Amino acid sequence: QHRSVYLVERLAARFEAQNHTIQTRHKELLQTIQPKADLQP
Numbered sequence: 001q002h003r004s005v006y007l008v009e010r011l012a013a014r015f016e017a018q019n020h021t022i023q024t025r026h027k028e029l030l031q032t033i034q035p036k037a038d039l040q041p
Helices: 002-033
Strands: none
Touching: none
16 A cells, blocks of 8 residues: 555656646747737736
């Protein structure tokens, strides 16, 4: 049972890392498409 918890934690960490990468790429895409968006309040 201890091993399954370890696997779930690894899976969650991997998912979080992928999600973070997707969010970062999405931000970069938005900045590329709309570079003036960040300058507006």
